[in-house]
Amino acid sequence: MGWAIALHGGAGDIPRSLPPELRLPREAGLRHCLDVGIAALKAHKHPLDVVELVVRELENHPHFNAGKGSVLTSSGTIEMEASIMDGKSKRCGAVSGLSTVVNAVSLARLVMEKTPHIYLGFHGAEAFAREQGVETADPSYFITPENIERLKQAQEANRVQIDYTQPIQKEPNDAAAAARIPNGDSQIGTVGCVAVDGEGNLASATSTGGLVNKMAGRIGDSPIIGAGTYANHICAVSATGKGEAMIRGTVARDVAAVMEFKGLSLKEAAAYVIDQVPPGNAGLVAVSSTGEIATVYNTAGMFRASASEDGYSEISIWDSPIKVSN
Amino acid sequence: MGGWAIAVHGGAGVDPNLPKERQEEAKRLLTRCLDIGISALRSNLPAIDVVELVVRELETDPLFNSGRGSALTEKGTVEMEASIMDGPKRRCGAVSGLTTVKNPVSLARLVMDKTPHSYLAFAGAEEFARKQGVELVDNQYFITEDNVGMLKLAKEANSILFDYRIPTLSTCGGGAALESPIQMNGLPISVYAPETVGCVVVDKEGRCAAATSTGGLMNKMTGRIGDSPLIGSGTYACELVGVSCTGEGEAIIRSTLAREVAAVMEYKGLNLHEAVDYVIKYRLDEGKAGLIAVSKNGEVACGFNTTGMFRGCATEDGFMEVGVW
Numbered sequence: 184m185g186w187a188i189a190l191h192g193g194a195g196d197i198p199r200s201l202p203p204e205l206r207l208p209r210e211a212g213l214r215h216c217l218d219v220g221i222a223a224l225k226a227h228k229h230p231l232d233v234v235e236l237v238v239r240e241l242e243n244h245p246h247f248n249a250g251k252g253s254v255l256t257s258s259g260t261i262e263m264e265a266s267i268m269d270g271k272s273k274r275c276g277a278v279s280g281l282s283t284v285v286n287a288v289s290l291a292r293l294v295m296e297k298t299p300h301i302y303l304g305f306h307g308a309e310a311f312a313r314e315q316g317v318e319t320a321d322p323s324y325f326i327t328p329e330n331i332e333r334l335k336q337a338q339e340a341n342r343v344q345i346d347y348t349q350p351i352q353k354e355p356n357d358a359a360a361a362a363r364i365p366n367g368d369s370q371i372g373t374v375g376c377v378a379v380d381g382e383g384n385l386a387s388a389t390s391t392g393g394l395v396n397k398m399a400g401r402i403g404d405s406p407i408i409g410a411g412t413y414a415n416h417i418c419a420v421s422a423t424g425k426g427e428a429m430i431r432g433t434v435a436r437d438v439a440a441v442m443e444f445k446g447l448s449l450k451e452a453a454a455y456v457i458d459q460v461p462p463g464n465a466g467l468v469a470v471s472s473t474g475e476i477a478t479v480y481n482t483a484g485m486f487r488a489s490a491s492e493d494g495y496s497e498i499s500i501w502d503s504p505i506k507v508s509n
Numbered sequence: 510m511g512g513w514a515i516a517v518h519g520g521a522g523v524d525p526n527l528p529k530e531r532q533e534e535a536k537r538l539l540t541r542c543l544d545i546g547i548s549a550l551r552s553n554l555p556a557i558d559v560v561e562l563v564v565r566e567l568e569t570d571p572l573f574n575s576g577r578g579s580a581l582t583e584k585g586t587v588e589m590e591a592s593i594m595d596g597p598k599r600r601c602g603a604v605s606g607l608t609t610v611k612n613p614v615s616l617a618r619l620v621m622d623k624t625p626h627s628y629l630a631f632a633g634a635e636e637f638a639r640k641q642g643v644e645l646v647d648n649q650y651f652i653t654e655d656n657v658g659m660l661k662l663a664k665e666a667n668s669i670l671f672d673y674r675i676p677t678l679s680t681c682g683g684g685a686a687l688e689s690p691i692q693m694n695g696l697p698i699s700v701y702a703p704e705t706v707g708c709v710v711v712d713k714e715g716r717c718a719a720a721t722s723t724g725g726l727m728n729k730m731t732g733r734i735g736d737s738p739l740i741g742s743g744t745y746a747c748e749l750v751g752v753s754c755t756g757e758g759e760a761i762i763r764s765t766l767a768r769e770v771a772a773v774m775e776y777k778g779l780n781l782h783e784a785v786d787y788v789i790k791y792r793l794d795e796g797k798a799g800l801i802a803v804s805k806n807g808e809v810a811c812g813f814n815t816t817g818m819f820r821g822c823a824t825e826d827g828f829m830e831v832g833v834w
Contacts (some may be wrong), residue, residue: 273763273794279734280631291523299695300726300733301762305606305631307732400633401626409741409765427627433741433768440768444776486555 185492186224186380187474190216190237192247192486193372194466197500199483204247206500209486212244213498217488220378224492230378230386230419231269231292238265238288239387241374245327247486249374250286253325253392255334256399261325263287263392266405267301268296270385270414270472273480277406280305283319284312288390291406293317325392337396372486373405375412375421375468381492383472387412387419387435394426404429409436413478417442417472418449424465424482432460438469438477453477512825513550514711514809517542517563519573520580520704521756521799523817523833532833534572539821539831540565543791547823556710556718556751557595557618564591564614564720567706573819574704576612577651579724581660582731587651589613589724590660590738592628593621596717596746596805603738606631611644613761614722617645617738651724662700663728691816693797694726694757701727704819705737707744707753707801709757713825715805717751719744726758736761749774750761750781752802756815764788770802780804785812 192213199347220237228236242250253261261370265287266277267300276295284290293315294303303311312319375389389412391405403426404411411422413435420435428433434456441452449471457465457479466480476489483501510615517539546563554562568576568591579587589787591613592603602621605628610616619641620629629637638645691698705723721744723737735758736743745767752767760766770776774784783805789800789812799813809822821831 268537275763280633298730298733299759300730300735301759302734302739303730303732304734305732307606307730310732311730343556393777398624398626398629398633399636400629400631401624402603402628403626404631407739407741408762409630409739409768413765427625428762430627431601435746436741436765436768437772440772440776444773 184474186378187476187489187491188217188220188224188233188376188378188469189468189470189476189478189487189489190220190241190374190376191421191423191466191468191478192241192374194480194485195372196463196482197486198249199501209246210396210498212241212246213486213488215306216240216496217490217496220376221490223272224378224380227380230380231267234376234386234388235267235288235292237376238374238390239286241376242302242390243288247374248372248392249390251325252327252330254395255326255330257338257396259334260368260399261322261392261400263365263390264402265291265388266408266412267291267388267392268408268412268414270416270419272417275408277299277408278308279402279406280400281308281312282322282330283309285318285320285449290317296402333395373423375423377419377421377468377470377474379419379470379474380441384417385414385416385472387414387421387442387471391422404434409433411435413439417438418469420467422465422467423485428460428464432456434465434467435462438467449475450477453479457481459469492502512807513713514803514807514822514824515543515546515550515559515708516801516803516809516811516820516822517546517567517708518753518799518801519567519706519819520702520753521813521818522698522797523819524702525691525816526699535819535833536831538570539573539819541696543821543823543829543831546708550710550712551715556712556716557593559710559712560708560718560720561614561618563708564706565612565724568612568614571653572708574724575706575722578653578656579651580654580727581652583728584731585657585660586731587648587724588731589651589722589762590734591617591656591720591722592738592744593617593720594718594740594742594744594746595621596748596751599747601627601740603628603635603740604630605734605738606732607634607638608648609635609645610638611646614644614720627740651728659700659727663696663828666700667728680825693815698816700834703755705755707755708805709751709753709801711751711803711805711807717746717749717803717805719746719753721753741765743767745771748805750802750804752800754798754800755818756798757796760793761798762829764792764794764796766792766798766800770800782810783806785810788812789814
């Protein structure tokens, strides 16, 4: 036993040819966030505090699709959402439709702790943020040039993109665009973190800007308890990928359900559940009450990092996902 | 075994002091909705169409807490939400924060059928509604005198809870309502009775579907989303089963109640009745809720740990029952 932590910066069709100038900052971001999480666990912070802390860091990092660096809606606006859950008590909080709140995950925590509700959205959530005096910024703070470009590409291709889609084949003479994003677009994703301490306390949190070119008002899996986020006394899960697939698959909840009702281990359960989702659509990170870690995806890759008290530590983007034979 | 089955509900958690006339009114509405559903099933409409049809009827009638007759937010306005799910491919649609859409469940269906998404909310959902040309009305349409009175009581009850002041008896007989000792969501059930509506159906082909619709919690913060539009919590349908829940929203979300029924059937091999019993008994912790469910085998079941649940169910072999307690 002992503590364990896993975090992700999104699953998707991340090309192996991802150039260093795009790969290195993300790896550095994952390393930094992992260090923050490890330090907090070593300082005996409760996993609920740890996941909030780590997700805040991921939100602040402009290369991941959450907080600053969120992808844009079809109107070119920002709509962020997040959820957080405490395993032992199963208390949870969620927010959607935020446009000025710097750290959505922290607002989700405040909904959990300071209101009689679980989930606040849109103008009501923004009003609550002001009442609580959380840090807000002009929507332009969250928008990055890369995301303006992603939206443009998506609208040209006339589709909604998940975190990492196949690169759009651009005209060879479109050198400027090719140089800017040589392998296509959507090289960022939802973020999340799960943690367990030495006493088996579990927690999970997930945060995102959603899908590039999504309809205004579209809610994905990240703020939905049981879809993008779940924690109980058995495990904690944070998922990423195509929200609609995660919602119908109740992905985060199912990992715990399969462990409990079918007696599978964490790794087996995670692989089982991801296998049920159409390929190319999902990934998750999870930890169990006994300190196991699972990171599974059926996409080309998933930005992730994990560590446990026994000294294990990993930062990865690719490597074969765990296969399940049915 | 086999054949169609249908169940409807108008909320779990009924005030034991509810006047007889109100109970009868509720039973008449539930019966009417069952008849509509049964008629549709006999005409071979698929389950997904039947649940939408029935929930539309429940939304349109002002009696329960959905569509017209929705509970009011703290600001005295109406914000409605709904979700619908089609078992065979687990397609789903959900909406929240609707203020002008006459039938939220139908907009949820359009999200499922006409967009690449599963869930639209607030301004974005209203915009989509406009583009789809669904029937829109003024927010006033949804507000009933009953609920305006209830909101006032709710605000008084809230202040009692936090300030420990004795309530002043209001002339509309509100004082009597506040005497009810049963609580849900931490407050008197006479004021906070959920009365969310829902319908689950399995058709002759064994296809399951579920839909849930609500105005939410009386005196809720604007922007508050409950369990009804959340797939896995208030609504769920898959190859095996269709489920719609009602009660304390927080408890339903924490226990992912609708999915729980399906999960124990899928992963533990329980049958419908065992699953519903098990989930209500053991998976709600301190929460108060109820649910209706149908299985692909044509079975129907209801379960609740509250004082009463407005419900009705029927199966193809002629069984039909409407109840409150």
